[in-house]
Amino acid sequence: MSHHATPPGTGRKLTLVVLGLAGLIAAMLCAFALPSLHSGPHHVPIGVTGPGQTAEAVKEKVDGPEWDVRLYKTPDAVETAVKAGDISGGLAITAQSVDVYTATAGGPSATSALTALGDGVAEQNKTQASVHDVVPFTDEDPRGAGLTSALMPMIFGGIFPALILGNVFPGHRGLRVRLAGALIFSAVAGAAVAAVLQFGTHSIDGSYGLTALGVMLGMAALSTILLGLQARFGMVGFAFGGALMMLLGNPLSGLATGPHWLPDGWATVGQLLPPGASGSLLRANAFFDGAGGGLPGLVLMVWVVIGVGLALLADRRGRRSTGPRSKVVAASAAVDASHSELATSRE
Structure with a gap:
């Protein structure tokens, strides 16, 4: 009869995971329900x-x-x-x-x-x-449905690169490739999203170049922070970041109603997260010639810096951990090569 001993600390880890998930669900419920219950003009x-x-x-x-x-x-x-x-x-x-x-x-x-x-x-x-x-939506989209629908593609445009590139280029060796790929994807996808909104559905107006740059920055902020969290803390970091952006950033973005329609505290949190800042920057660039886009643009740049910083920190630690191992492998290979040459000379 075999007995499988439970590894030490399993109960504590299980408790932390369960409490963390329960807290996440409670926060998600609050993020979706409370702002709706208390929605209305706020300052x-x-x-x-x-x-x-x-x-x-x-x-x-x-x-x-x-x-x-x-x-x-x-x-x-x-x-x-x-x-x-x-x-x-x-x-x-x-x-x-x-x-x-x-x-x-x-x-x-x-x-x-x-x-x-x-x-x-x-x-x-x-x-x-x-x-x-004096600042209406476009005649082709008088209710702004296209603007509202742009938020989810922007959020997924940050989540998908981190997830897919992490599987295609895993480990420390692929970290810089993942980071470069996420930035390139943000540029291409941002230009595509802006083109669809402006020339496809005619939901936005204004300078296409300015709007596209704003969407690119929003996607870059989302993808880099998720890549940084994934590189530094593994899948736990990625899951936390994805849940934060999707379950908290989405309902608190204020893209459909405007941030002043949310309660003050919730609106502030929403505008400090990439989805909310991305939506505000898109609105400013598309309808106000960039006026009011300075603060959300700064927020997104800070998230990019944090994400890249986490990735570089993980890269530095990865190099330190793989450095001695690489030296050992190289030394072992050199010893094997010398033994082989010695055996050959004896023959």
Whole structure:
């Protein structure tokens, strides 16, 4: 009768794995459910202009947890700020009407809420509200379905290279090949995704080159961080990174609604993760001529640096571990060769 002894520490490892998976599921549920339950305008920046004390009165009444009201001198200044992405929309109040300036491409949910706010102000002033969508989606895709659907290809564009290249070029010897392959794939796939969105579905507008560069950077951030985690911590690191990007970064990206529609803390976390930063950069490049793309671009570059840094650290440790072994193998080969030559000379 044979007995198989359980390796020491198995119970502890099993406990950690089970608790980790349970925590991941709980975090996933929170990421999907809580932002939806508490969705709505959260400190949405809007501009208000009007004669006399009208704008001040609206600011005192509206400014709060939902709206971040900023005063402007003229309607043209409000419209310019909306086009530049400085604010999500605005109200220009006159004695005859309330002009509502919106940017649907910047966040359709905030646009709907701002329109309702404008209707309420107009009703109080016994006037009519006129809506001016100064940054709309394209005529071919007025609801922005193509923009929203771009997030998953970008996320998978970061996961697939790390997974596939890791199997094709495994181990320490293939690490640099994997890293180079991921960067090349990000460039090619980013250009392809931008081309489909702009020339295939006509879902975005603006400079194709600028948009493509942003998508490339987003995919590079995802693929390099996953490769770095995989190289440094193995499949555990890859699984953790993939779950973080897919299960947390996806619902918190705010690409469909705009980040201001998520609760403040969740929105901040989402914008600091590659999916959220990639979505914000894509929106800025596609509809606002790059305005507002500086911060998400910086976030993505930081993730690229971290990913490459982890990969280089793993490469350095791999060289140290394989160095002595290589010397031993070389010495053994030299001894075998000398023995062979000696045997041959004796014959």
